[in-house]
Amino acid sequence: MRVLRAPFDAAEARSLELGETVYLSGRIVTGRDEMHLRALRLSDRGEEVPECIRGSVLYHCGPIMARGADGWRAVAAGPTTSARMNGPGPEMIRRFGLRAIIGKGGMSREACDAMGGAGCVYLAAVGGTAVSLAASIQRVCGVEWADLGMAEAAWILDVDRMGPLTVAVDSSGDSLYEKVASSVKRLI
Amino acid sequence: MIKLPEPMEQIVFNLLKLANTRLPPDVGWALEAAAAWETNGRAAAQLGAILDNVKQAELLGRPMCQDTGIPVFYVRGEIPPSIREDISAGLARATAEIPLRPNTVDPLTRESRGDNLGAGMPVIHYFPEACGFTEVSVMLKGAGTENMARLGMLNPSEGVEGVKRFVAGVVLDAGGRPCPPGIVGVGIGGTADGCMAMAKEVTMSSGENPDPALKALEEELFVALNGSGLGPMGLGGDSTVLAVRIKAAHCHTASLPVAVNVGCWATRRASVRLSGGRAEYSQEASL
Numbered sequence: 253m254r255v256l257r258a259p260f261d262a263a264e265a266r267s268l269e270l271g272e273t274v275y276l277s278g279r280i281v282t283g284r285d286e287m288h289l290r291a292l293r294l295s296d297r298g299e300e301v302p303e304c305i306r307g308s309v310l311y312h313c314g315p316i317m318a319r320g321a322d323g324w325r326a327v328a329a330g331p332t333t334s335a336r337m338n339g340p341g342p343e344m345i346r347r348f349g350l351r352a353i354i355g356k357g358g359m360s361r362e363a364c365d366a367m368g369g370a371g372c373v374y375l376a377a378v379g380g381t382a383v384s385l386a387a388s389i390q391r392v393c394g395v396e397w398a399d400l401g402m403a404e405a406a407w408i409l410d411v412d413r414m415g416p417l418t419v420a421v422d423s424s425g426d427s428l429y430e431k432v433a434s435s436v437k438r439l440i
Numbered sequence: 441m442i443k444l445p446e447p448m449e450q451i452v453f454n455l456l457k458l459a460n461t462r463l464p465p466d467v468g469w470a471l472e473a474a475a476a477w478e479t480n481g482r483a484a485a486q487l488g489a490i491l492d493n494v495k496q497a498e499l500l501g502r503p504m505c506q507d508t509g510i511p512v513f514y515v516r517g518e519i520p521p522s523i524r525e526d527i528s529a530g531l532a533r534a535t536a537e538i539p540l541r542p543n544t545v546d547p548l549t550r551e552s553r554g555d556n557l558g559a560g561m562p563v564i565h566y567f568p569e570a571c572g573f574t575e576v577s578v579m580l581k582g583a584g585t586e587n588m589a590r591l592g593m594l595n596p597s598e599g600v601e602g603v604k605r606f607v608a609g610v611v612l613d614a615g616g617r618p619c620p621p622g623i624v625g626v627g628i629g630g631t632a633d634g635c636m637a638m639a640k641e642v643t644m645s646s647g648e649n650p651d652p653a654l655k656a657l658e659e660e661l662f663v664a665l666n667g668s669g670l671g672p673m674g675l676g677g678d679s680t681v682l683a684v685r686i687k688a689a690h691c692h693t694a695s696l697p698v699a700v701n702v703g704c705w706a707t708r709r710a711s712v713r714l715s716g717g718r719a720e721y722s723q724e725a726s727l
Contacts (some may be wrong), residue, residue, distance in 0.1 A: 273485065286550070316506050316541045327539060328506035333584045333617050356673060357584075369479065378486045379619035379673055380706045381493035381586065384505040400554045403541055416489055418482060418675060432554040432676040433615060440608040440662040 255413055258309040258352070262371030262423070265351050270422040271301055274375070275415035277394070279408065280309040280354070284332055286404035288340035290397060295347060302396040303409050306348050312337060312355035314403030316382075317392070320371040324392040326409070330382035331356040334374070340368035358429035368425025376428075388414035442518050442574045443717040447483035451712055451719055452530025452576070456511065457538055459578050459710035460503040463494050466646040467682065467707050469625070474621055474672075474679035490672075490705055505706045507582035507720040508540040511556070512640070514577040527564060527576075528636025531556050543583075565637070577711035579644055585702045586621065588614040591636055594696040603628060604661065604700045610700040611665055611681065616674020619704035623683045624661070628654075629700040630689035639701035642687040644709050649686065654675040658684045672705075682707075 256264065258278035268274065281304045283291070294301050315329035334355030337344070341359055344350065345366040352372060353359070356379040367374060377385060388411045410436040420428040444451065463471075471494070475487040497504035513527055519685055520526070530556040532541055542554045544561050556562070592606045607626055614620075627638030650657040661684040671677025682705070713720045 271482065273482070312508065314541065316503065316539055318507070319538055328503045328508075328541075330506050332507070333587070335617055356619065357615065358674065376616075376673060376675060378489040378493075379616070380490050380505040380507075380704060383496045383500060383502050383504060384489065384493040386502075386506075387496065401542065401554075403543070403547075416485055418486075420675060428676070429616060429674055432674060433670065435676075436612055436668045436670050438608065438612060438668050440604045440661070 253291035259307055260351055262351065265371050265373050266423040268373050268419045268422060270419055270426050270428055272419045273416050274419060275413040276309065277376070277412050277414070279410055280311045281305060282311045282313045282315065282405070282407040282409065284312060284314050284404050285336055286400045287397060287406050288337055288344050290400070291348070292340055292343055302406065304396065304406070307351060308348070308351050309352040309354065311409070313355065315386070315407060317402055317407070324395065326386040326389040326392060328390060329386040330380050331377040333357045334359050338363055345370050345372050354417060358427060362427040364421050364427050366421065367421055369371055371423050372417065373419055373423050374421035375417040377415070385414060388412055442714050444714060445719050448520065448523070448526035449529040449533065451714070453534045454525050454578070455576060455578055455710050455712050456531065456534040456540070457501070458721055458723065459580055459708045460508055460540065461501050462498050462723065463504065463706065463707055466600055466725070467581055470682035472703060474682060478678050480671060480677035482675060483671045483679060484531070486672040487676065487679065494649060503538065503540065504708070505582065505589060506541055507584065508543065509580035509582040510543060511562060512579045513562060513564040513566060514567065514573040514641070516577070517569050517573045519566055519568050519570045520574060524564060527562050528557055531562050531602065549550060559629060567584060573713055573715035575711055575713045577644065577694045577709065579640070580708040581587065581640070582704060585618040585704050587678045589636065589639070590699070591632060592698045593632065594698055596694065596696045598696060600657070602696070604657070606698050607613060607661055607700055608664060611702065612668055614702065615670065618702045619677040619706070620670065620674065621672055621682050622705050623703040623707045624665070624681050625701040625703060626684065626686040627701070628688040629691035629697060631691070632697055634689060635697035636699040638687040638689060639699035642685040643701065643703040643707055644725060645685055651688070652687045654688060658686050
């Protein structure tokens with residue numbers, strides 16, 4: 253069982269093979285539609301964007317969080333549909349040098365090309381496995397842009413052996429989803 | 441008036457807790473069966489992770505998926521006059537206490553109230569009947585599947601072949617986005633709005649279709665879709681759908697509406713029947 257340590261560099265991303273199953277430990281940050289739009293808008297205006305985004309492993313996830321006496325805790329945190337981020341995704345990958353995106357369902361060809369150019373991979377988590385994935389979150393280290401709401405905020409998380417994750421787009425931009433889609437049999 | 445063992449708000453809370461934390465038994469068995477017949481290793485591992493997650497959710501009393509969806513309520517039988525307020529109160533409390541993700545937002549400003557209420561919410565369908573009981577059912581509809589809902593206003597001359605092609609096309613084009621393997625709900629006929637309502641409602645049902653022609657159609661689509669190779673999460677494999685369920689209604693002579701409304705692997709439902717001061721909870725199919 254291969255366990256990646258995040259954050260990691262482009263060489264590590266390039267060592268991952270299409271279809272390989274991995275687990276991930278270390279620092280990740282969540283982001284959905286609104287987080288992408290704000291990060292790009294601020295960066296367009298030359299304003300500061302939280303440091304946790306640059307070179308990060310970005311998790312397409314809108315978690316359920318609960319605030320206890322000792323801070324935030326993840327209740328349920330499975331992947332969301334990555335295709336919704338196809339619009340801002342490619343620019344996000346290029347501009348912030350993302351090393352990996354964790355999500356479900358895959359992304360557009362343009363986003364895969366951006367991954368290929370930047371040395372970034374797409375790791376498919378099993379959709380809906382929100383309790384198991386939340387259990388891998390050891391610590392909620394912080395939250396940026398909490399005003400976007402619980403689902404859309406950028407949560408900074410420390411995870412331990414999060415997975416299983418399938419390398420569904422490799423660092424050359426090859427996509428397992430495209431391979432499966434092109435071989436799907438239309439029997440009707 | 442139906443006598444209740446506890447306030448309706450509490451009953452709605454219990455219903456939401458049950459639906460969020462426990463998978464209906466027929467859906468669980470279908471997943472177990474899929475895991476048993478799956479020949480693709482990666483797909484079998486994904487199904488294993490799903491089954492693990494289902495067990496942990498039940499054990500910890502946590503929502504099995506973070507997308508606790510838009511709850512769609514169906515109220516059948518005697519309709520209590522305050523049911524809308526009671527469901528709203530129960531849903532707001534469940535959102536804060538279970539907790540559920542606050543999903544509802546203004547469609548244009550995208551502002552969230554944080555309590556899963558708002559204009560047009562909660563969604564409730566009423567089926568009044570003089571039967572001496574009230575039955576409240578809930579389906580939790582996540583956006584991954586709802587975003588893949590499609591309505592086809594076919595030309596009547598396209599016939600049953602056209603219907604099959606449309607349904608298969610929607611499911612295969614959706615790929616991994618609606619978290620397959622799930623339950624494919626299909627409405628055929630009716631009006632445009634009624635057709636989609638049937639497609640959604642029918643994902644709540646289980647067991648054999650009483651109409652032999654529709655049953656045959658369900659089986660044909662089930663076999664064809666599972667032979668497609670799309671697999672769990674669209675990453676390849678033998679398990680693309682757990683079931684295909686079809687409901688039909690008469691339609692205009694110049695129309696052939698067909699609607700597809702898919703449920704994910706976590707097709708969540710629960711119902712409660714209230715009569716004589718008792719509340720019986722169930723996750724068997726209703727409607």
